[in-house]
Amino acid sequence: MVTITEDAADLLARIQTARENASTLRVIVEQGDFVIGSTDPAQDDEVCFREGEPVLRLTAEAAKALTGFTVATEETPEGPTLAIVPPAEADPSTP
16 A cells, blocks of 8 residues: 655645646556556555545556555745655655
């Protein structure tokens, strides 16, 4: 399972609201890389929610590869951006 921080969920909700096409963003695997885009959902997608509303979908392949990871935000000079954080970095109590 992939977890999502509150800040990341809020950012994704803002992005979704600002887009003309209000479909939920979806993480897919394309040529070995993770890509976030707007593609049709599938029944086996893993879905991350904010206040009961979907804010991010992951294909089954992406969700399996990212099990234990956290979708978080990272501050940049241009503002917050999404980051995929490995389990050891997401939980400082993990050895």
